[in-house]
Amino acid sequence: MTTLTFTELGVAEPLRRVLVAENYTTPTPIQTQAIPLLLAGRDILGIAQTGTGKTAAFALPILQRLAEAKAPVAPHSALALILAPTRELALQIGDSLATYGRHLGLRHTVIMGGVKANAQIKAMARGVHILVATPGRLLDLVNQRQIRLDKAATLVLDEADRMLDMGFVRDVRKIVAFLPKVRQSLLFSATMPNDVAKLAGEILHNPTRVEVSPRTMTADRVEQSVFFVDTAAKRDLLGQLLKAPEMSRVIVFTRTKHGANKVAKQLGLTGVEAEAIHGNKSQSARQRALERFRSGDARVLVATDIAARGLDVDDVSHVINYELPNEPESYVHRIGRTARAGAGGIALSFCDPSERAYLRDIEKLTKTPIKVAAGQPVRATAAPSARPAASNASRAAATAPQTRRRRFDDGRAHRAA
Structure with missing residues (x-):
């Protein structure tokens, strides 16, 4: 089977320049399948473990589409929303966006609990292109009218199974209710229990299922x-x-x-x-x-x-x-x-x-x-x-691997925010 390049997948030159600089040359299977679909505006239901290059699979198309659209950003608003179950994952996604989008001039911020909200409110005052958030803190700031989600025409639910395990399903449904009815929605999960499948049915529209990594x-x-x-x-x-x-x-x-x-x-x-x-x-x-x-x-x-x-x-x-x-x-x-x-x-x-x-x-x-x-x-x-x-x-x-290949993965070389 021939391996496609990022150019063949339709990734734009400013993004490819970053990938070359970071020595990322070979798309992973989920990137190969997901990137063209997302660039075409399709909804996706993705079954993928961590470590498969999942973050880049959705981050690259989102960055590219926003850069090409050149849509204005309203105060307190975001054009795309990425929900993550934990602070660490939210920060990792934020670092990925900073790395991949460094030539695009787009703004993003991370909203999460465990830290004071003042800096997060200030970051949202003039609006951002991409908002990465954990559900609890995001819903708090939405209810305080510090954040508006009515312009967020792209939604990503990452690690949805863990999000539901942590009891966030009610918050997620409340957040989705604030989003535009017409939007592109993506749900990624390592497993597909019944409650995740039900949630996917509620928020996705005619999705394409991408399953490149079985649970084992x-x-x-x-x-x-x-x-x-x-x-x-x-x-x-x-x-x-x-x-x-x-x-x-x-x-x-x-x-x-x-x-x-x-x-x-x-x-x-x-x-x-x-x-x-x-x-x-x-x-x-x-x-x-x-x-x-x-x-x-x-x-x-x-x-x-x-x-x-x-x-x-x-x-x-x-x-x-x-x-x-x-x-x-x-x-x-x-x-x-x-x-x-x-x-x-x-x-x-x-x-x-x-x-x-x-x-x-x-x-x-x-x-x-x-x-x-x-x-x-x-x-x-x-x-x-x-x-x-x-x-x-x-x-x-003593059997530890002596060498590890450097392949394109969404988590490489991230620094704490």
């Missing part, structure tokens, strides 16, 4: 191992694992905010530079933690699922599931943090007896039997002690 795609690119270990032994096992020099940049996942704080503190006491990121931290604290992790000042980032959605950091060598998620879809998103834009990665999971049901659900979803570190089938292996598991872990860590 990210998992297929990651070398996965599981360690059977009691809860009390997880701390020592993690310490042993992190002694491997191949673990150069590691994300550790916990189920709770308290657990993230506890693990980060324990690592710090052993001399491992670690930062925690979760919903109880202020936005400035979350951004500082991300910057320390991106720069290498902190080798380990301990995160919860909600805070990590939208997190995009280059060259994450390993993901460690300190606690298995109770939602199998979250496992796929977690391990995808170390498999960006076609690169491979390594994911290690700790499973205590109470988490065996979670492990079975994950294997059912991904259709991938996860091996223990020793390489034996999970179902045929008894739970090893923490000491042999740590030995096996060192060998698993």
